[in-house]
Amino acid sequence: MRSEHLYHPFSVSFETLDEYNKSEHQHSFFELVYIISGKGRQCINQFKFDYHAGHLFLITPQDCHSFEIDETTEFFFLRFNDIYIKSKALQVENVSRLEYILHNANHKPGCILKNQSDKGLVKPMVEALLRELVNKDIYDREITEHLVNTIIVIVARNIAKYLPEQVYMSSDQKIVDILNYLQRNIFDPGKTRASVVSEHFGISEHYLGKFFKKHSGQTMQSYLNNYRSSLIEHRLKHSDKRMNEIVVEMGFTDESHLNKFFKNQKGISPTDYRKAILANKMSTAV
Secondary structure (H helix, E strand, C coil): CCEECCCCCEEEEEEEECCCCCCCEEECCEEEEEEEEEEEEEEECCEEEEECCCCEEEECCCCCEEEEEEEEEEEEEEEECHHHHHCCCCCCCCHHHHHHHHHCCCCCCCCCCCCHHHHHHHHHHHHHHHHHHHHCCCCHHHHHHHHHHHHHHHHHHHHHCCCCCCCCCCCCHHHHHHHHHHHHCCCCHHHHCHHHHHHHHCCCHHHHHHHHHHHHCCCHHHHHHHHHHHHHHHHHHHCCCCHHHHHHHHCCCCHHHHHHHHHHHHCCCHHHHHHHHHHHHHHHHC
16 A cells, blocks of 8 residues: 655645545554545545545554545645654644543544534634745745644544543553554454454453453453444444444344344444434435
8 A cells, every 4th residue: 555755844735636536545643634625434444534624634653544535625634753752833732642542532433523623713814824835925934834734623622522531641652552442443353352352462351351441441341342333323424334334343143143232332223223313314405
């Protein structure tokens, strides 16, 4: 798979595309993608998300991603690396905390902006960056850097609000490694069994349970169930995958197993959940 590299601390660019010619690829840097106009789908780490104007996506290093364009799309790209985060240019109180937040963003598709008020902040900043890029007026570099820094911190704020409540920079690095391992292997239940995880990290099952609960605020099984149900929920909302396809992808034994799991988590069957989503979209469209 092709990997891209960034040779400057940060870069800003705008592109209007009818077709996204790049195949799935990875970066050694962070990339923020803002949709100025257009429609299509974001593809990241085997997931897809319908995008439209106003969506902002964060691609972290080593994420595999691409876009499928349905309607001519104007993209804004902000690329930056670890060097820039650690530089004095990005003046935040705790750079290590910021770096941790960005690296541990949930690697699923979807707009990174969860705060409605922040959505209103980002759009005019992107428009200002476009003006600075085109006009090349006096102090354009300084203004561009201030705008870039503000956008990065806004993104970090939105990510931080949805990180596990008890996982902080002071936590043992091992919990971060365990969370990343569980997310990477969520499609393979065999690899997320407590016995396999404990063996992988060289700790006892008993200690793993206590350690995970202490640092994440929930049991490992609860974390896995919540994460797996959120992935199923996403497919029911944003894809036309059949139930048997979701069964295979998520590692369930059969459709009955999937139904029982999802109903225990959400109080409703997957089929009824999808029907409710479709009914809501139709009523909204009228």
